[in-house]
Amino acid sequence: MGFIYNGLPAHVIFGRGSIAQTAQLIGELGGKRALLVTTPNQADDARTALAGAEAIVAHFDGATMHTPTNVTEQALELVKSEAIDSLIAFGGGSTIGLAKALALRTDLPQLAIPTTYAGSEMTPVLGQTENGRKTTLRDLAVLPEKVLYDVDLTLGLPADITGTSGVNAIAHAVEGMYARDGNPVMTVLAERAIGLLAEALPPIIENPLDIPARERALEGAWLCGTVLGSVGMALHHKLCHTLGGALNLPHATTHTIVLPHALAYNLPAIPDVGARLERILRGDPAQRLFDLGRAIKAPAGLRDLGMAEADIETVTTAALENAYWNPRPLEREGIRALIARAWAGERPA
Incomplete structure (x- = not known):
């Protein structure tokens, strides 16, 4: 039997109440002007959960399924206008996918805070949709630098x-x-x-x-x-x-x-x-x-x-x-x- 094992870099914080470490984790990424990325449905929950993170200076609540490139372009304009230096994805695969798409284009560091079981936060894989066609790519540039798992954030998941x-x-x-x-x-x-x-x-x-x-x-x-x-x-x-x-x-x-x-x-x-x-x-x-x-x-x-x-x-x-x-x-x-x-x-x- 032969095989190759290539381990990916990962910094995972797992445990109830770990959301309280968000501000510290953003600081460890060097973030002073962070963008919070969510879907419309999770915007209020994200703002409440991360109210103590003073480094968050802007929000983009338009993440949607399959990471359409036109949505990414809208978020990228906000990244540029607000001089964003770090990304926080709060939500499931749609949100984390958008943050990855932004990281691919800007090389900004990411903190992923999953609230579903999608798993995208642990992968260097990005799927994007343009003109009705979804393509995927693999690039370490899209792998989040830090991932925070707090089970309390999943209790309200339908x-x-x-x-x-x-x-x-x-x-x-x-x-x-x-x-x-x-x-x-x-x-x-x-x-x-x-x-x-x-x-x-x-x-x-x-x-x-x-x-x-x-x-x-x-x-x-x-x-x-x-x-x-x-x-x-x-x-x-x-x-x-x-x-x-x-x-x-x-x-x-x-x-x-x-x-x-x-x-x-x-x-x-x-x-x-x-x-x-x-x-x-x-x-x-x-x-x-x-x-x-x-x-x-x-x-x-x-x-x-x-x-x-x-x-x-x-x-x-x-x-x-x-x-x-x-x-x-x-x-x-x-x-x-x-x-x-x-x-x-x-x-x-």
């Missing part, structure tokens, strides 16, 4: 976002287990992460204030993000990037629906990984992940998100263009069939 962002995180770890550049370190992290999230998500849906379950989910999300940032992804992520960029479907929910089907397609080519996942999930992994989607009350089919049946062919063609590496060869009819099942909300084959 149940639907909690569940789907958690399964989105699981998708990172699942694909990391059979990545072309995978290694034993990432496999260990992925196994722990998947187990933590699969155990934690259903109880959180029943009781959103279950703090021990929230802590397990947040740790799992951190580890899933670490896996995503360290190794490459495959068919599942290509499909979700295609669906998100072309049809503007909600990111985490799309991942939740597609994951069981993409994994079922690949399982014949990855028997060792399948056996590991079967042990962790206590059953056929594709079926158990489909059941997890039902346990968190997520939509079962892409048509529930507004995707038209006619889009199945379009997405199939796009998924085969500039395809990601995948452990099983990409066969058009097989890919089309899995997209069709995901569209209809059927169980994975």
Whole structure:
């Protein structure tokens, strides 16, 4: 067995009440004129949580799904006009993605404060959308210098976002287990992460204030993000990037629906990984992940998100263009069939 392990730099602060360290962390980044980046829905929560951070001199509340480049340009104007020297991202993948896009263009340091389980904060990966097409890049310039995890910030996360962002995180770890550049370190992290999230998500849906379950989910999300940032992804992520960029479907929910089907397609080519996942999930992994989607009350089919049946062919063609590496060869009819099942909300084959 041979492999290459390339560890990414990371400074993680994890624990209840750690939001109180924000001002200190901005100072450690050299920040004196920081921009706070959020979505419209989280703007008030961010301002309240970070009220004591005097270095914050401007706010941009327009982060949105899939990081459209025109939104990045709007935020960049604010960065220039306010002489911003550091970035604070408060929120989920949309917010953190925008801060990354700004860092790519300005080389400003970032403090990421995740409030969902997206995991983007631990990766040097940026996905951007322009003219309906989503592309991704990998560059250490977009990796946040500091990441702060405070479970208290996740207690108000709505149940639907909690569940789907958690399964989105699981998708990172699942694909990391059979990545072309995978290694034993990432496999260990992925196994722990998947187990933590699969155990934690259903109880959180029943009781959103279950703090021990929230802590397990947040740790799992951190580890899933670490896996995503360290190794490459495959068919599942290509499909979700295609669906998100072309049809503007909600990111985490799309991942939740597609994951069981993409994994079922690949399982014949990855028997060792399948056996590991079967042990962790206590059953056929594709079926158990489909059941997890039902346990968190997520939509079962892409048509529930507004995707038209006619889009199945379009997405199939796009998924085969500039395809990601995948452990099983990409066969058009097989890919089309899995997209069709995901569209209809059927169980994975």
